[in-house]
Amino acid sequence: MTSDINWQERYHAALIVTVRLRLVDVPGYLAEVLASIASVRTPLGDIRLIDVDGRFKTRDLQMFFIDEEHRDRTLEAIRRHDFAEILQVTDEVLEIHRGGAIETRSRHALDSLMDLRMIYTPGVASVCEKIHADPSCAWDYTGIAHRIAIVTNGTAVLGLGDIGPLASLPVMEGKAAILAYFVGVSAEPFLINSRDSDEIIDTVERCALNFGAIQIEDIAAPDCFVIESELQKRLDMPVFHDDQHGTATVCIAGLISALRQVGRSPSECRAVLSGAGAAGSAIARFLIDFGVQDVVVCDSVGAIYSGRPERMNAWKQDLAEVTNSERVQGTLAEVLPGRNLFIGVSRPNLVTQEMVASMGDKSIVFALANPVSEIAVADALEAGAAIALDGRGMNNALAYPGLFRGALDARAKTINREMMLATAERLADLAGEECLLPNMLDLEVHRSVAEAVRKAAVRSGATGEGR
């Protein structure tokens, strides 16, 4: 088991390096090098043929490392072969982020005086006057119908925690790149250098005219709850907290597929959720709306129940009101036996094989902690889970691009439960026979989700006058 978890850690390793290798062109030499790389347990990404001449073949090998020591050990293993020469070692991640992941472009060539006179003065004045006379025209004659802000203060970034707004910028740019590439939504990173929820709310409200929707990202709980709900009250546009709503939506999508595979209805689920942060509480609420009546949420001290004396706060108390109606008590290991659904958004390696084995028949295990899950998928399956998935198989990027595109296309004022459910159902429908979820690289998936979201927005009354 240990070796599998190590392997998983390696797969989640953040160091992605391309090694340019020149090999004497003899059949079997590449295989020998790959065997050496495998011997130090270094996962490989793409292998690309770069150059061929009479004697040599040059290839780029992408590799994943935990740290620099791991990288050096791997390079050492390669160098032991006298037929292999390392020409170059490139940190691919740094290179792809050099200069940033996104850029602003003009949507039109500006090659003539007429172009300039229309895009800028004097022509632009007529557009301004039109919007001044009827502000709703801004939706048609500016970019707000495809522009959103990705708002963060960097207090809860990925698995990194509180690294502050500037260090979180590559994440926001990465997300913006995904939105641009997948669905043509123009997202702008919106770093706010503040830890005060009121300041953050006021700042976003004052700048909201630039945007058609707001994505809240990587802000620590419980501030993220206050910020999201207060902004949604004040603004006439969708305010979407990806760590809550995005994660919950993809989770429900996976659950729909999983329940179909095991032939169970939502009301037959007996769920345990590990993690009471932003994602955990959002998933718990979505589970209930989805029809799962029996949901117990655990935090670090165990099951949360109404009136629990220790480690409670207003948000956990709210959660306790709508979950765990039987007031189950005990640690995660104590409440898991006999239950058939585990969803973890908590900590690495929190769940043992014994705990999975204690679960009921045809159990479903979603171990979503990042970057290392509560239990490795292989271990959960070996321990008897019918279905197991980790965060790699359940990426928010399946949900938020289509959700935003659909919400903007509908000119929605909010992203409501119906739109999230439409996303989850469409994702489940688009998954193949073998998979719980479709391939997020398939642009058609995002287009299809956007269309489902747009229809759900109109149907559910998320649209309305004035936008």
Place this chain on the structure above:
Amino acid sequence: MTSDINWQERYHAALIVTVRLRLVDVPGYLAEVLASIASVRTPLGDIRLIDVDGRFKTRDLQMFFIDEEHRDRTLEAIRRHDFAEILQVTDEVLEIHRGGAIETRSRHALDSLMDLRMIYTPGVASVCEKIHADPSCAWDYTGIAHRIAIVTNGTAVLGLGDIGPLASLPVMEGKAAILAYFVGVSAEPFLINSRDSDEIIDTVERCALNFGAIQIEDIAAPDCFVIESELQKRLDMPVFHDDQHGTATVCIAGLISALRQVGRSPSECRAVLSGAGAAGSAIARFLIDFGVQDVVVCDSVGAIYSGRPERMNAWKQDLAEVTNSERVQGTLAEVLPGRNLFIGVSRPNLVTQEMVASMGDKSIVFALANPVSEIAVADALEAGAAIALDGRGMNNALAYPGLFRGALDARAKTINREMMLATAERLADLAGEECLLPNMLDLEVHRSVAEAVRKAAVRSGATGEGR
């Protein structure tokens, strides 16, 4: 004279329309139509051949209208020809602004799982950690080295005045499109829904981490002065107010060229400046730094002098301290006689031919009021000006793209006088024999200005540690 001013108003007309015209293909018919269009004094833009068949030629004619009545009158004049059929009338400006002038793009294709793992999680974590350990790395591994904010509250937009932030958005997007297309700078419109300078300053300061520089735009005086100077104090990056610094820079560029043509030195100039707003006061100060010792600034009540009893404020008093050392008094018409340089950034049709005629030998007239200048160029020349130019010939878009590109390339902390002067001198050097300024559509001009600015930034100490 009247007809010329009317023509000028038409040329500045904001309604830009394309009329698709199908003409019987007989030599001379196009000329007849153009004569009819000229008879109602409608200026023409591009004429493009769209389709040719045996009997007809279809062309798109771009036309400028003052208002819809003017448009209808022109279409009526065309319809009088039985060989001409109007197929379509398109408001070109609205069409080019439909969906906005700019968009965010991913700088990389995201076609493989590896792309996603590098641009986003898990790879991106290593970039975040690098920046967390050394914040100055953000300059290399995010987009801030090419990203700026165009900050406005919409209180002084073009010639339109106080139309509020939302209605000003097309202007900000137009400017962003120019920056993107000309110099690859990613500019984001940054509308702030506030009329309180302190709120605006705090908001920009809180969000400044997203950007490498700040452009202040179309904020009314005197708030714009406070906002710009306070932000420049608080932020470790260039804060540039285009209405002040951009206008002044292009104006000095034109003046360098004009002085070369008439063979005069800055110290021999006796200048009158009409307009004491943001542009006027910035031009006055730049004129002095440039070596023009005799500068009189006029506002609506006449020459501003130290201790003037009426219509003064702190900003005008500051201006009075550094200009008009002889304490000249009187209206614009009274102070103009004998002076050899007039620069107007004030009101349409404020200057008569008689006033220009009263000026000294080889007088230079820059009539820059927008959209209609203080006096038409033709009228000024007819009245004896050696050189006359209006706002069309002196566009800020000649200065700010290269200034920002150069400042960012130098990683400058401010845009100082040396960088502005380098811009002005380079623009004057790049102007042809016949022109005062180069063609702003020539991308090489902006590259050359950027290089001059970058060098000036390094030379003058505008760069420094910590960015």
